[in-house]
Amino acid sequence: MMIKNRRDYLHFLEQDRLALNVKPTLKNYLTHDIWRFQVALRKLEFRKNTSKTLIGKGYAAYLQLRVRRLGRKLGFSIPANVFGPGLSIAHAGTIVVNGKCKVGANCRVHVCVNIGGSLSKKGAAPHIGDDCYIGPGAKIYGDIKIGDNVAIGANAVVNKSFDSDCTIGGIPAKVIADQGPLEILKNKRTEIKY
Template identity: 50%
Template sequence: MISSKEEYYYYLKEDMKSHNIKKWKFKYKYTIPNLYFQRLLRKCEYYKNCRKDFFGRIAFLFLQFRFLKVSVKLGLTIPLNVFGPGLSIAHYGSIVVNGKSSVGKNCRIHSATNIGEGKNGCPRIGNNVYISPGAKIFGGIIIGDNVKIGANAVVNADVPDDVSVGGIPAKVISRRKKIM
């Protein structure tokens, strides 16, 4: 969660790095709309969390309106303060995330993905997680670090670190060997 201006810039830098872009250019607003969405997301998070003054609240309301407009246009339902730095939205369209979920740093998420609430709560997803197109993740589960979730997988149970999962319901397909 962004709690200072320095963190805001750090999040922006990491998000850009996840898209292999070194410097923001105005044309990206139209050529890479999912990255523009991410910049608005981060700006809204900064104003909501850090700017409690009168002008900060007015700016937040304006930004929130723009953010929601772009969100509807791209088909992305991603609430504030869910994703850590290094978020990479590979393709826009039909990504739905519950606001009570939490996702660590360096997450790459594809279209037609759903991260939702189940009986036991919302998922907590670790760092360096790759979520393939069509994946469904729900329930009060914990997904470890360095996990790859296969296309159209339905994840409704805890997933350990350093594995790839797939299927309905998702099962471990392979394990990564740790290099010492």
């Protein structure tokens, strides 16, 4: 799922805002660093995916530099067009994501997370479903698929695929509960109708 037009852009922004539980005020835009980063990331995705003119592509390049600068300040290395709507970054701190990864809607990511590619298969990277929770320190890598509604525990090392609706943890990761974050939270954080 990518931002392909202005309607998509506004939808992604609203879902991210709801997932972060940020009120749409000027004060929050100016002082909530994670929200500012996510707004800049979504604007970059919109411009990168829709700009056809030289001026538009130049503006997208400027936005790329802005996202990189904000990311360095917060410790994030998150490329464009990886996360679906409803991204919620819990804290500032190291988060590194491979540009080939695909993560669905309503993902909550904590500090010190690394989502990386595969050494053996060039270009292969994790695909993570909707409504997932990624705990602090989780390492997810390789040509793997994680289903919808999966909670990945703190410091888990995930190097194989897992089905939907479970909680995984450990080194190497294994299923530790047959319920995912939606059962734990009792409802979805945001509306993902698209």
